[in-house]
Amino acid sequence: MTFGWTQHEGHAIALPAHNVDTDQLIPSRFMSTPRDEGYGKFLLHDLRRDADGNEHKHFPLNRFRNASILVTGRNFGSGSSREAAVYALVDAGIRAVLAPSFGDIFSSNAINNGMLPAQISPEDHITLLSLLDDTSMLAQICLEKNHISIGDCSIAFELDPTWRTKLINGWDDIDLTMQHGEDIKNHKKNLEQSAPWALPAANRQRS
Amino acid sequence: MTSGRTLLDKLWAAHEIVLRDDGASLLWVDRHLVHEGSHHAFGKLADREIAVAEPDLTFAVVDHYAPTRHRERISNPQIRYMIETLRKNASKHHLKLFDLDDPRQGIVHVVGPEQGLTLPGLLINCGDSHTSTHGAFGALAFGIGATEVAHVLATQTIWQKKPAVMRIWIDGQLGPGVSAKDIALNWIAALGADGARGHAIEYGGSAIRNLTMEGRMTLCNLSIEGGARFGLIAPDRTTFDYLKGRPFAPTGSQWEAAVEAWTGLRTDDDARFDQEVRLNGSDIAPTVTWGTSPEQAIPVTAAIPDPKLLVNGKARSVEDALEYMKLPAGRPIEGTPIDQVFVGSCTNGRIEDLRVAAAVLAGRKAKVPGLVSPGSAQVKTQAEQEGLDKVFIDAGLEWASPGCSMCVGMNGDLVQPGKRCASSTNRNFRGRQGPGSLTHLMSPAMVAAAAVTGEITDVRPLLKGRLA
Numbered sequence: 181m182t183f184g185w186t187q188h189e190g191h192a193i194a195l196p197a198h199n200v201d202t203d204q205l206i207p208s209r210f211m212s213t214p215r216d217e218g219y220g221k222f223l224l225h226d227l228r229r230d231a232d233g234n235e236h237k238h239f240p241l242n243r244f245r246n247a248s249i250l251v252t253g254r255n256f257g258s259g260s261s262r263e264a265a266v267y268a269l270v271d272a273g274i275r276a277v278l279a280p281s282f283g284d285i286f287s288s289n290a291i292n293n294g295m296l297p298a299q300i301s302p303e304d305h306i307t308l309l310s311l312l313d314d315t316s317m318l319a320q321i322c323l324e325k326n327h328i329s330i331g332d333c334s335i336a337f338e339l340d341p342t343w344r345t346k347l348i349n350g351w352d353d354i355d356l357t358m359q360h361g362e363d364i365k366n367h368k369k370n371l372e373q374s375a376p377w378a379l380p381a382a383n384r385q386r387s
Numbered sequence: 388m389t390s391g392r393t394l395l396d397k398l399w400a401a402h403e404i405v406l407r408d409d410g411a412s413l414l415w416v417d418r419h420l421v422h423e424g425s426h427h428a429f430g431k432l433a434d435r436e437i438a439v440a441e442p443d444l445t446f447a448v449v450d451h452y453a454p455t456r457h458r459e460r461i462s463n464p465q466i467r468y469m470i471e472t473l474r475k476n477a478s479k480h481h482l483k484l485f486d487l488d489d490p491r492q493g494i495v496h497v498v499g500p501e502q503g504l505t506l507p508g509l510l511i512n513c514g515d516s517h518t519s520t521h522g523a524f525g526a527l528a529f530g531i532g533a534t535e536v537a538h539v540l541a542t543q544t545i546w547q548k549k550p551a552v553m554r555i556w557i558d559g560q561l562g563p564g565v566s567a568k569d570i571a572l573n574w575i576a577a578l579g580a581d582g583a584r585g586h587a588i589e590y591g592g593s594a595i596r597n598l599t600m601e602g603r604m605t606l607c608n609l610s611i612e613g614g615a616r617f618g619l620i621a622p623d624r625t626t627f628d629y630l631k632g633r634p635f636a637p638t639g640s641q642w643e644a645a646v647e648a649w650t651g652l653r654t655d656d657d658a659r660f661d662q663e664v665r666l667n668g669s670d671i672a673p674t675v676t677w678g679t680s681p682e683q684a685i686p687v688t689a690a691i692p693d694p695k696l697l698v699n700g701k702a703r704s705v706e707d708a709l710e711y712m713k714l715p716a717g718r719p720i721e722g723t724p725i726d727q728v729f730v731g732s733c734t735n736g737r738i739e740d741l742r743v744a745a746a747v748l749a750g751r752k753a754k755v756p757g758l759v760s761p762g763s764a765q766v767k768t769q770a771e772q773e774g775l776d777k778v779f780i781d782a783g784l785e786w787a788s789p790g791c792s793m794c795v796g797m798n799g800d801l802v803q804p805g806k807r808c809a810s811s812t813n814r815n816f817r818g819r820q821g822p823g824s825l826t827h828l829m830s831p832a833m834v835a836a837a838a839v840t841g842e843i844t845d846v847r848p849l850l851k852g853r854l855a
């Protein structure tokens with residue numbers, strides 16, 4: 181269950197790389213960690229630190245520790261479906277990521293954890309990168325208006341309306357789906373009649 | 388006049404329980420596959436004290452953390468814990484588990500089809516992005532995250548918006564030594580790693596029809612590397628022949644009824660696609676990646692890109708990738724020395740993949756060390772019956788047990804920092820095969836060729852006279 185939100189104010193920073201995949205967001209060796217231990221320390225672990233575990237001083241996330249908004253390159257969150265990538269972002273305090281495109285599974289995972297994957301145009305992306313350049317700036321996000329302002333810059337982002345509603349309401353899908361319990365039961369009954377082959381055969385015989 | 392329906396339209400309609408005003412559909416899930424990584428989802432279920440809604444439709448497999456050696460006594464406590472957790476969850480919720488010692492164990496996307504759990508017309512979910520693999524059978528198959536896995540466990544349904552459809556049509560005949568892997572790397576290089584984002588891809592054309600099920604699975608598997616959550620191929624005789632007699636496939640009159648239903652699972656002639664892409668199979672050469680995204684792929688005969696010759700936006704990512712990969716700009720990719728090879732994964736760990744790698748290696752020695760991990764215990768057994776294991780071992784490679792292995796390194800099979808690996812896997816991401824690992828993706832035949840020469844090599848001359 182995540183809590184809904186409509187507005188957020190926080191510090192935005194730039195992470196200019198394209199194709200930041202979920203293997204980079206959280207290397208797989210950390211993924212057996214129980215969630216309640218917190219995933220923030222794993223965020224972009226191998227980009228932020230050298231082989232001995234020392235932080236690279238120049239890396240944006242190491243310089244601006246209170247950042248809650250990331251502006252990054254295209255195809256952010258591509259690759260593995262690991263929701264742990266979103267846990268790492270959320271646990272590190274990130275509330276929104278702005279990019280020209282996102283991995284599809286990553287976006288759904290983000291929404292399910294109350295984090296905004298805001299799609300911006302390639303032109304706005306370039307504007308924001310040069311604006312943020314090497315610094316961090318205060319930014320305001322409004323979900324109702326699909327809109328973000330950073331400094332003098334005001335930008336519209338794209339977000340699927342279903343996802344926007346979900347972020348605002350903080351829905352829990354399981355509760356919502358349970359309301360359709362009858363429909364689900366009927367669908368299954370129909371299936372057993374019309375397409376019994378769709379059930380796993382060896383299970384029917386209890387092999 | 389209304390236009391015809393696509394394969395996706397038909398599959399979607401058959402599974403849609405509710406269509407919400409905002410366009411989201413509640414879909415029935417026919418098969419749900421879980422693995423060790425599903426622990427977050429089971430945790431969510433435990434928090435809410437709910438049971439798995441349809442245990443008979445849920446199947447568990449040990450694959451990501453499966454040790455490929457000495458699996459009777461797992462020394463690493465973290466790995467043991469992950470496998471134990473899956474066992475506990477499977478037993479608590481009464482799920483069928485293909486455990487380490489089960490002759491059906493293997494990588495989830497190899498096991499599903501092999502066992503006949505994957506069938507045309509089904510909706511298949513798994514908390515793994517390469518679930519697109521199962522679309523090779525004309526199934527609606529897509530990867531999901533942990534929250535969605537918990538939802539499927541709890542309700543046997545999933546909320547999803549219908550994607551757009553891109554058709555990739557490939558005519559022409561693939562040359563000898565060119566495979567589905569090369570088709571995939573080609574279109575991903577052409578359209579980009581996010582080129583098919585928001586789309587389901589339907590593959591068609593004579594080059595696709597001529598692919599075996601193994602090849603079709605490789606192609607659909609890699610759809611996600613081009614951004615598509617779904618890959619689809621209409622089922623045909625090849626599909627039915629593959630499935631007949633598989634343990635969980637229908638039998639008798641149910642088989643007949645199924646084949647009749649499956650025969651209708653094709654895009655109508657007058658249906659329209661949101662995007663169309665055409666390629667000619669005969670133009671495709673063996674392809675390898677040089678960078679850190681699957682889109683950074685070139686024919687083995689080409690040169691590594693030079694950032695100086697590129698326009699601004701692209702130059703930076705090429706520079707970054709070359710720096711990480713420790714490669715000089717502008718030099719031919721062929722001849723790049725490698726340190727090791729890996730054959731395996733849900734992309735290229737099937738019997739056909741092992742056969743072609745063995746065809747290249749037979750009677751030859753590998754110049755570098757390497758690991759061969761079959762995609763499943765069944766693939767392993769079959770390969771051993773065919774004597775392929777001997778070919779690998781005689782060449783100097785290691786023959787191991789099935790699992791995800793060096794594709795992701797969770798079981799400890801890692802590429803060491805700074806080492807360059809020719810790999811039949813699907814992701815050349817930074818650190819994917821281990822921190823600091825340098826991965827070159829290619830077909831299993833190309834991996835075998837790299838093993839023979841110790842460098843990235845065009846496999847075609849090495850295969851002369853060796854293809855059946």
Ligand code: SF4
Nearest residue numbers: 517732733791794795
């Ligand atoms: S083989 Fe690799 S890509 Fe396939 S399921 Fe395993 S880890 Fe994922």
